[in-house]
Amino acid sequence: MRLKTREALEGYTFSTPAFLLLFLVLFFPFAYVIYISFFSKTFGYEPVFAGLKNYFLIISDPVFKYSLYISTLYTVVAVLFKLLLGLAFAILFAQEFKGRTLVRTVAVIPWGIPLFVVAALFFWFFDYNLGLANAILKALFGVKIFWLGPDWVVPSIIYVNVWKGIPFFMVNFLGALQTIPRSLYEAAEIDGASAWERFRHITIPGIKYVMLIVCLLSTIWTFGEFDTIFFLTRGGPGYLTHIVPIYIYHQAFSNFNVGTAAAASVISVPIFLALISVILWALRR
Amino acid sequence: MSEEPKKVDRRNFLYVGLGAVALVAIGAAAYVAMNPPVVTQTVTTSVPTTSVVTTTTATTVTTATTTTTATTITTTTGVQKPKLTILYMSTYAPAINDWLTARTLVWASQRGVDVEISTASYMEIKPKILTGVETGNPPDLVFGGGDLVALLAEDPKARHIEPIDDVYKEIGEDDVIDKLKKWYTIDGKKYAIDLALHANQVHLIKSFVTEVGRKPEELVTWDDYVEFAREVKRRHPDMFPIGLTLGKCYDGTESWYLTWWPHGGEMCTGRSSTAVKFDSPESRENLQRIINWYNDALINPQMLQADEMLNNNAYLTKSAAFIIEGPTPYYAAVTRNPELAGDTILKAPPKGPKGTFTWGSQWPLYTFSASKNKELAKDLIIFIMKDKAEYKKMIQSGLMAVGPTYKSVTEELVKDPNVGHLYKVYQDILPAVTFYSYPLSEPCKAMDAVQANYLVADLFSLTLIDKKDVDTAVRTVGDQIKQIFKQTYGQ
């Protein structure tokens, strides 16, 4: 009995510093954002309680609606591409070929590069006059495109996100692939299963679980990503790439509508919470 | 999944750890070396500002050397000492910032004051100032954020900026160009002083003009320029000759005003929503004009990005035949690409039926009423502005990027045999310098808010991206402007 109490005390002593700090810099601000979302705060004046006014303002703002739409589109398409290409890359690297280590190492590099560098890199890569992307297009097809112009900006930012995000999927999938016993494939081959059937009935079930977690994590991170788009387009041209994080930033730091920015943050929370609870559920299974 | 992490060679991780520790040690040592944590702090600054002044002919290169004396400041933090927090806009002419910093440090050492200088770009300075005011913690002295002065000083109930009439008196009020004074005069008091005037000029690349068989002097009106642009486009289908930014940013609003004013566009005639003249046939015509240029591929679609550097880069890479900007891109060309600078001619912006207009962005210095050190800040402004010989050096080191605030200094520079003709352009376009509340042409809080939100630049994205028609776009923006006036002035 005494031992148990002692252990509990020790447990609290050990975990208190970390959680106290987390409370200060994370949980309290999180609660505070909900609190200030009920206040109307105009520049230079004291905050005034406004009830749900900020929420109505946000919901009736066409830009916010568009933000939700473009964020969802961006996230879904990017995660889908990352999943497919990540799987393809992983299957490639599961094969034996000369130079595999080299290609694999290069393929992992984007994961290690900071997002702000990725943004700077593609800013230059996409330059209309001097960028490599257009130089290649010009050499191959004789055309140049406005990568960050109105017609192409959304595919371009998805491309950047996919380029940066593939290795995360690939490496996790590769790890999972290696846990599938080789004998399963051999047995299937003797039974005359085609490559597709083997993939469908052995590979996919073998990595299903990792796929789920990786996709969910990536969905959360892609939805909440701020850095690349802020650096590349600042949400432009027009509002074409005004994803939710950019919207929040602009509300708070360009328009100084702290209340609406907070309300926008709060509205996006259920989306994250839903995704996170799926992860928690999956991890506990 | 069941890989045992323990199987990984532990030695590798120790190496990584050692590497990290080494990095830590280097970083910490470097940090300590850079910021000695001692009571007595010695800051040694030596800012030699050497600048090469190149004339447009690029054959005669004169070197004007500006040397700011090395200063050693010894400050003792043990003693109660005032500390001035300063926020400087990082201008596009680094030499000007160097000069400003050097002068500030000289002043600090003479007065025995601690200074803490922050810098922020054009885009970031406004949020920084506003959040400072908002949190009751503004900087003691600001350079930049010209379109905030009326916003922060006009409302008698919320006057955040400190009037500086005494500063004007000290430095000789009469010598300051009247137009610039007027722009900071609210209810008879002056709230800021311009470090320099940054007036837009056409950067015209001469070789394109000769290529199409014309002379630079022949290009005067907007029609001339557009015709010239079409000629260039015919010869270089790849090029987008008109370098106008259309994004939701400062330069995007400039593009609007520079084409709008000459064609009869007017913003407001007074301080009420009924005095707003934006929703007019002239606005519709002008928007249609720019849309036509865009549709004829005279303007690069990339220009819709909210990015101040796009037209400058277009000029520097010669992918536009002309741009209209404060001459900072020219400064960049002189310092990095002298051939281009030699091939450039600076001119007054294109004329329209209503005459010549140019955009003058303000580079003001001001302090806040809430600042504890506002008297020191005023003293610093006087120190920066009063010594006209030093001041002239700053203007020269900026290589035509800016013109002087003083009439006398302008006169002197115009007489200079080497660069005089360039400052003549400045002197000549001075009457054309127009502010965004034209034709009211007075500081106006509501207009500051309109400008700070880059509202007029929305016209371009509404029509070119959202594909709204011209009428709807002008009406939408006009209503927003009226709304802001109504909110600000109650009518």
Added chain:
Amino acid sequence: MKRSTSLLIKKIAIYISAIIVFVWTALPLYWMIATAFRPEREIYEGLVIPKQLSLNSILAIFGFGEEYITVGSTITPYMINSTYISIIVMVVSTILGVLGGYALARMRFPGKDILSSLSLFAYVFPTVVIMVPIFYLFSMWKLVNSPTGLILALLSHTLPYTLWMLRGFFQTIPVDIEEAAFIDGCNRIKTIIRIVFPLSTPGIVATATYAFILSWNNVLFPLILISRTDLQVVSIGILNYMKADFVPWDRLMAASFVATLPPTLLFFAIQRYIVAGLTAGAVKR
């Protein structure tokens, strides 16, 4: 015969895919390096392959050999600040993470499961949501424009990570060893220092390194919290290069290259471990 043809086809397909993967990943990286290491003049000629190599841009961003240097245009102070801030964040989050993670992994006390979930929740939670309150609270607490404020904000990002990862690593240590030590008369602290620590050093080093990378790569917190040039970190230094009046491409790429090196190299050193920890630590609950 047929079998060998299909094998050949498979081989060719593998090599072609490997080349595609290589080119896809390497092109933007090549463009960064090619721009950083060539003379500035050449960039404006639109050449894809450099004619000449030059170290001028790399030297220029460190303030050497450049005639027109401006205050804040060299990357040196940014690099130093980033290193110093990231190291403090790394040390603090590792120490607190070891204590908290150990408690969560080993000790029995009421509320432990909630705390575990909280740490995972905090880890995957996007920081954009707390951007507004962090800025407002920190302005109130006078933590804007101070290294302490930035470090605290970054801890909200790294600490959940270290807690969650270290908890996973500690769980992989067999309990019997510890129990044996207990029986030998070691107390809790002694056991941790003598037994747990040596066994989990790799995990702790890897986690600490990743905390360093996370804080080095962060953009949002320095963006909203720091305006003083002398306190600014490298991510914003890169942003300043991008948002100048015109973009000095060679400088931007040189700075990006230099800013990428520390996190990328560290990442490669610990990459295997991060992957294992991410999924394995999660699975083992």
